[in-house]
Amino acid sequence: MPSSPPGNRLLFLALCLHYLPKADCCPKDCTCYSEPMTVSCQQQGFRAVPDGIPLRSQRIFLQNNKIPLVGSDSFNSRRNLTVLWLHSNNISIIQSGAFSGLGRLEELDIGENINLKSLTPTTFQGLVRLHTLHIHRCGLSQLPTGIFRGLGSLQYLYLQENVLEKLEDDLFVDLGNLTSLFLHGNRIRSLSENVFRGLGSLDKLLLHQNRIKLVHRMAFHDLGKLGLLYLFNNNITVLTGQTMEPLVSLQYLRLNGNQWICDCRAKSLWEWFRHFRGSSSVLECHTPSRLFLSDLKTLDRRDLETCLDSSSQIRTSIFSTRTRSGKLPTVETPPGSRDGPARCCDPGNEQSSLIYTLAKSAPSSYNSRGSTSNPLKDKENISKSRYTENDLSKNGTYKSGLSDAPMGTFSAKIDQSLVMLNPELLDNLDSSTSPTTKKKRKCYKKPKTDSAPCRLNNGSYRMLLWKSALPTVCLLCVLLYTC
Structure with a gap:
C-alpha cells in the first residue's frame, strides 16, 4: 500500500492538535479542578488577585486573603464565571467596571470586608443573572440610589451588620424576584412609605436589632407575599393596624424588645391581632405603669380606651416610682395618730x-x-x-x-x-413596750377593748399593784403600832 504523502500527515497532525482539549495553567499556590473549571485560592495570604487565572474558569474562590483592591481588569474576559467569592479580605475599593462582562455570574460574595465603606451606583451593573448577593458585615453607611438597578434575577440579598442608617425610597424597586432581604444589625431609624416598593415576591424580611422608631403606615404596601417579618429589638412604640393590613400572607411575626405604648394608639394594632392567625411574640407594654410588661395582645379592649398625656406620664421601674420631673411620690402615713396615747402595736x-x-x-x-395569681409569672x-x-x-x-x-x-x-x-x-424601743425574757403575751394589732389595754411588761404591772395597796399597808402598820 503506498504511503501517504508527508504533506497529508502534517495536515492530519495539525488538525488533531487543534481539536485536542487545551490544558489550562493554574496560579501558584492555588488548586484547580475541571468540570466545572474551579480555581481555589482561599486562605493563601494573597495581597492581590493572582495572575494566571484561566479564562474559562466557572468558579473562583479567593476568600480569607488580604486583597485590598478589586480592579477593573481583575476578572475581565472570564465570561463563563458563575460563582465568585471574595469575602473576608481587606477590600476597601471596588473599581468601576470590576464585574462588567460577567453576564453569567449567579453568586457574588464580597461580605466581611470591614473597610468597604462605599459602593458606586454601577458596581453591579450588567449582572443580569445574579441571584445571590452577599454584602454583609462591611462598613457601609449608605447605599446609593440605583445600585441594584437591572438585577431582576436577584433572589437573596444579604445586607446585615453594616452601619446603614437610612434606606432610600425605591432602593429595591427593580428586585421583583427578591424573596429574602436581610437588613438586621444595622442602624436604620425609620421606614418610609416607598422603601420596599417593588418587592412583590418578598417572603422574608429581617429588620431586627436596628434603631427603628417610625414605621410609615404604607411602608409594607407591596409586601403581599411576605411570610416572615422580624422587627424585634428596635425603638418602636406605636405600630398601627393599617400598617400591618397589607401583610395578608404573614405567618411569623416578631415584635418583642420594643417599648410599646399600650393606650388608645395601640388599639388598631390590638384589633389587627384579633384576626392574625400566624405565630407572634409577646408585645411587652412599657406604659402606662399599670400595664407594665403586660402583653398587648392579651389586654382587654377597655385597657386601651384612654390616651396618655406624655407631659405628665409616670415612669416606673422595679426599684423606684417617679414622675417625669424626677420627684419621688409621697408615701401615705400608716393609720394611727402619733400624737395620741401609745397603744400596743x-x-x-x-x-x-x-x-x-x-x-x-x-x-x-x-x-x-x-x-x-401565678407567683412564677410574677x-x-x-x-x-x-x-x-x-x-x-x-x-x-x-x-x-x-x-x-x-x-x-x-x-x-x-x-x-x-x-x-x-x-x-x-433594742432602742421604750422600756414600757420592750418584751421581757418571760413568756410573751400575744400582741394584737387591734386591741379587743379600750378597757383592757395590752401590757407587755410584768414589772410595770407589779408596780401598779404596789401603789394601789400602799394605803392599806400603812393603815395596818399604824394599827399594829398602837396595839
Whole structure:
C-alpha cells in the first residue's frame, strides 16, 4: 500500500492538535479542578488577585486573603464565571467596571470586608443573572440610589451588620424576584412609605436589632407575599393596624424588645391581632405603669380606651416610682395618730413604723402594676425588667442591690410576722413596750377593748399593784403600832 504523502500527515497532525482539549495553567499556590473549571485560592495570604487565572474558569474562590483592591481588569474576559467569592479580605475599593462582562455570574460574595465603606451606583451593573448577593458585615453607611438597578434575577440579598442608617425610597424597586432581604444589625431609624416598593415576591424580611422608631403606615404596601417579618429589638412604640393590613400572607411575626405604648394608639394594632392567625411574640407594654410588661395582645379592649398625656406620664421601674420631673411620690402615713396615747402595736415611733412596713405590701412599682395569681409569672415579669434611665440607682439616689420595699429598708413580704424580726431591731424601743425574757403575751394589732389595754411588761404591772395597796399597808402598820 503506498504511503501517504508527508504533506497529508502534517495536515492530519495539525488538525488533531487543534481539536485536542487545551490544558489550562493554574496560579501558584492555588488548586484547580475541571468540570466545572474551579480555581481555589482561599486562605493563601494573597495581597492581590493572582495572575494566571484561566479564562474559562466557572468558579473562583479567593476568600480569607488580604486583597485590598478589586480592579477593573481583575476578572475581565472570564465570561463563563458563575460563582465568585471574595469575602473576608481587606477590600476597601471596588473599581468601576470590576464585574462588567460577567453576564453569567449567579453568586457574588464580597461580605466581611470591614473597610468597604462605599459602593458606586454601577458596581453591579450588567449582572443580569445574579441571584445571590452577599454584602454583609462591611462598613457601609449608605447605599446609593440605583445600585441594584437591572438585577431582576436577584433572589437573596444579604445586607446585615453594616452601619446603614437610612434606606432610600425605591432602593429595591427593580428586585421583583427578591424573596429574602436581610437588613438586621444595622442602624436604620425609620421606614418610609416607598422603601420596599417593588418587592412583590418578598417572603422574608429581617429588620431586627436596628434603631427603628417610625414605621410609615404604607411602608409594607407591596409586601403581599411576605411570610416572615422580624422587627424585634428596635425603638418602636406605636405600630398601627393599617400598617400591618397589607401583610395578608404573614405567618411569623416578631415584635418583642420594643417599648410599646399600650393606650388608645395601640388599639388598631390590638384589633389587627384579633384576626392574625400566624405565630407572634409577646408585645411587652412599657406604659402606662399599670400595664407594665403586660402583653398587648392579651389586654382587654377597655385597657386601651384612654390616651396618655406624655407631659405628665409616670415612669416606673422595679426599684423606684417617679414622675417625669424626677420627684419621688409621697408615701401615705400608716393609720394611727402619733400624737395620741401609745397603744400596743401602734406605730408610735420610728422603729415601730419600720415594723409596720413589714405588715403591709410595699408601695413599689411592681405592686402598683398589680399581682397575678401565678407567683412564677410574677417572678418572670420581674426578671424580664430592664433598668434603663428610670433606675434611680444610676443617679446616686439609691444604691444597687436594695430590696423592693420603700427606701430599701426591708424586703416587701406580705403578712410577715413580728416574731420573725431580728431582736436587734427592738433594742432602742421604750422600756414600757420592750418584751421581757418571760413568756410573751400575744400582741394584737387591734386591741379587743379600750378597757383592757395590752401590757407587755410584768414589772410595770407589779408596780401598779404596789401603789394601789400602799394605803392599806400603812393603815395596818399604824394599827399594829398602837396595839
